[in-house]
Amino acid sequence: MNLNTTYSEQELVFLLQQRNEKAFSYLYDNYSGALYGIVNAVVTDRETANDVLQNVFVNIWRKIESYDPSKGRLFTWMLNIARNAAIDEVRSKGHNNSLKNVALPENNEIAGAVTGPAMDDVGLRKVLGKLKGELRILVDMSYFQGFTHEEISKALDIPLGTVKTRIRSALIQLRTMIQ
Amino acid sequence: MNIQKYISSGIVESYVLGLASDEERREFEKACEQYSEVLQARIAFETVLEKQAMENAIAPPADLKAKIFDQISEPGRVIPMQTVPVRKISWLKYAVAACVILLAGSLYMNITLSNENRKLKGNYDLTLAELDEVKKDIRILQENPNVKMASMKGMEVSPASYATVYWDTASHDVYLLANNLPVPASDKQYQLWALLDGQPIDLGMLDYNLKQKKLLVRMKNARNAHAFAITLEKKDRPNPSVPGGDMYVMGGL
Numbered sequence: 458m459n460l461n462t463t464y465s466e467q468e469l470v471f472l473l474q475q476r477n478e479k480a481f482s483y484l485y486d487n488y489s490g491a492l493y494g495i496v497n498a499v500v501t502d503r504e505t506a507n508d509v510l511q512n513v514f515v516n517i518w519r520k521i522e523s524y525d526p527s528k529g530r531l532f533t534w535m536l537n538i539a540r541n542a543a544i545d546e547v548r549s550k551g552h553n554n555s556l557k558n559v560a561l562p563e564n565n566e567i568a569g570a571v572t573g574p575a576m577d578d579v580g581l582r583k584v585l586g587k588l589k590g591e592l593r594i595l596v597d598m599s600y601f602q603g604f605t606h607e608e609i610s611k612a613l614d615i616p617l618g619t620v621k622t623r624i625r626s627a628l629i630q631l632r633t634m635i636q
Numbered sequence: 637m638n639i640q641k642y643i644s645s646g647i648v649e650s651y652v653l654g655l656a657s658d659e660e661r662r663e664f665e666k667a668c669e670q671y672s673e674v675l676q677a678r679i680a681f682e683t684v685l686e687k688q689a690m691e692n693a694i695a696p697p698a699d700l701k702a703k704i705f706d707q708i709s710e711p712g713r714v715i716p717m718q719t720v721p722v723r724k725i726s727w728l729k730y731a732v733a734a735c736v737i738l739l740a741g742s743l744y745m746n747i748t749l750s751n752e753n754r755k756l757k758g759n760y761d762l763t764l765a766e767l768d769e770v771k772k773d774i775r776i777l778q779e780n781p782n783v784k785m786a787s788m789k790g791m792e793v794s795p796a797s798y799a800t801v802y803w804d805t806a807s808h809d810v811y812l813l814a815n816n817l818p819v820p821a822s823d824k825q826y827q828l829w830a831l832l833d834g835q836p837i838d839l840g841m842l843d844y845n846l847k848q849k850k851l852l853v854r855m856k857n858a859r860n861a862h863a864f865a866i867t868l869e870k871k872d873r874p875n876p877s878v879p880g881g882d883m884y885v886m887g888g889l
Contacts, residue, residue, distance in 0.1 A: 478705070485701055489696050515704060518704075528665060532682070533652055533682045533686070536685070536686075628649035628653065
């Protein structure tokens with residue numbers, strides 16, 4: 458038996474859909490750290506992050522049939538499952554995440570504080586820190602806290618169209634930063 | 637559409653990060669099908685994002701993997717049972733053993749039907765009804781001293797799978813108890829085989845829906861057999877008397 462088996466993405470997906478536990482083990486060994494990273498960028502405490510990551514992998518195992526390779530890479534699919542699960546967890550616990558509690562940013566310093574409870578030095582969040590104040594808040598609210606553009610528009614009293622274009626431009630900046 | 641402008645509008649990032657609206661998503665997916673540049677841009681950003689996430693990986697606690705594997709393999713657990721030559725065990729032992737298997741099957745069905753407490757009552761009633769069925773089935777088997785049993789254990793493709801064959805050596809009737817077989821894809825079905833001197837003999841297809849309702853399913857008669865096995869086969873395949881698919885379970889008498 459070869460313990461150092463590596464799989465192509467196609468093989469991995471095929472085997473996972475066959476409920477192959479060895480492939481799932483490989484998936485875990487290779488991607489749990491990256492997904493744990495994104496979960497920790499959203500969730501405050503490690504205990505909760507552990508529970509979320511556990512649910513994420515159980516959901517990956519159970520929902521692998523619904524993964525459609527034509528719509529994106531396997532990792533993208535898993536990353537979105539992880540992000541959504543973490544946001545849902547934070548919201549269900551009412552982690553003072555209601556929009557009422559999001560102070561309207563008066564200046565960039567305060568605004569930085571609004572961006573949130575989770576670790577600022579982790580992964581994408583670290584990159585996020587390099588964005589200018591308002592763009593940073595917009596990306597944080599939409600990507601890490603899961604607010605819709607409409608909700609953000611209302612909360613920050615910025616026109617919906619402006620929210621959209623600013624988030625887009627923030628994402629383009631983010632991209633150049635991580636490249 | 638100005639493709640370059642579209643690609644650099646931020647839609648690629650927005651889509652991949654899961655921030656695009658439903659309408660934007662549909663439009664983007666269409667664009668990916670139509671324009672390879674859009675698809676390439678998507679893949680390029682996905683790759684960058686994955687690399688970034690990998691570089692910022694945080695090792696989860698060491699015991700988490702085991703917890704996850706426990707959770708995903710839970711429904712597959714069946715009470716293990718020894719295979720004992722049927723001739724040697726008394727009828728009381730046999731009946732108890734059959735009860736254990738049938739109960740395990742029944743409980744397993746319950747567990748998979750729902751984990752939610754509010755449904756437990758419904759499940760309880762169902763269990764009683766199933767138990768009545770089981771009792772009836774067991775009586776049929778109990779009253780017949782010629783019945784032999786084969787416990788079929790999961791093969792490599794599905795180690796958690798488990799099924800039992802009851803074979804009446806006098807009448808040649810064969811009953812199948814699918815203790816634990818994964819739900820087959822819609823274009824596939826399970827097929828039972830008797831093995832005689834290594835040669836498979838078709839004993840018929842298992843209707844998975846019927847299996848949900850009835851624990852013991854009557855299959856084709858077998859005149860002689862050394863062992864039994866179940867394979868997962870494509871529906872309506874040209875030569876159904878020859879096994880072609882993966883073997884899920886097998887067991888001797």
